[in-house]
Amino acid sequence: MKSTFILAAALLASAAQATAQTAAPASRVAPDQITTKQGPLTVQPITHGSVVLTWSGKTIYVDPYGGGEAYTGLAAPDVVLITDIHGDHLDPKTLASLPVSKALMIVPPAVAEKLPAEYKGRVRVLSNGQQLDTLGMHVAAIPMYNLPEAPDAMHPKGRGNGYVLGLGGKNVYFSGDTEDIAEMRALKNIDVAFVCMNLPYTMDVQQAAQGVLAFKPGIVYPYHYRGQNGLSDVAAFKKTVNTANKKIDVRLRNWYSAAK
Structure with a gap:
């Protein structure tokens, strides 16, 4: 009998330890859920330009950055999207700390050239304008770049990708590092948008607001x-957008709650 109690106590302790190891960080903001034709789309902000989507049994990591601890308790990715070569998008240290061994990596050519060799066999390269259907989702690579266009710009045209994902009848746009470019303004039928605004690298608040007012997403998350x-003053962004168009659901989330 004594050995049975000891075994039970050991099992409980082991289970408690496993739960502690996989529990979400206390600083991580709560996820949102968005209805699609194929079940809920869960949106989990991580930090800066990093977000995790869960949909139809698939998990998608976008620009994983900030260290593996920020992803504790989340499912291993089926897909990893990377927008550009800079360290807050392509972060080899964070990738190495995550369970990405079975993930498909969708990246622009410049990122593919810089990825560690161990990932090369699972890479699909998309250039601006190219598209891919995989795992029940549609992926379109969208230009992202600085204005005015220049070869020595922080983000020259053609190097990085924004992405539009088709998930269960919803179109989800990730701007990557861009300014208020014509290709963003021309987007149609975007249900959810993640839009950057961090000077001097991308847009200011007014540029971002005017771009969003041009393509009119149903929901927009200021990120990055x-x-x-x-x-950046994301409250001012929300006010500017909703003063002009009250139908756009501007969702302010704390993307820097886990910042160190």
């Missing part, structure tokens, strides 16, 4: 809003 001078 820390720049050289701190955080």
Whole structure:
């Protein structure tokens, strides 16, 4: 009898330890759920330009960055999307700390050239304008770049990708590092948009607001809003957008709650 109690106690302790190891960080903001024709789309902000989507039994990591601890308790990715070569998008240290061994990696050519060799066999390369259907989703690579266009720009045209994902009848746009470019303004039927605004690298608040008012997404998340001078005023972004168009659901989330 004594050995039975000891065994039971050991099993309970082991289970408690496993739960502690996989529990979500206390600082992580709560996820949102968005209805699609194929079940809920879960949106989990991580930090800066990093987000995790869960949909139809698939998990998608976008620009995983900030260290593996930020992803504790989340399912291993089926797909990893990377937008550009900079360290807050292509972060080899974070990738190495995550369970990405079975993930399909969708990246622009410049990122493919810089990925560690161990990932090369699972890479699908998309250039601006190219599309891919995989795992029940549609992926379109969208230009992202600085204005005015210049070869020495921080983000020259053609190097990085924004993405539009088709998930259960919903179109989800990730801007990547861009300005208020014509290709963004021309987007149609975007249900959910993640839009950057961090000077001097991308847009200011007014540029981002005017771009969003042009393509009219149903829901927009300001993300990637820390720049050289701190955080952009996302409340001002929301006010500008909703003063002009009350139908756009501007969702402000704290993308820097886990920042170290």
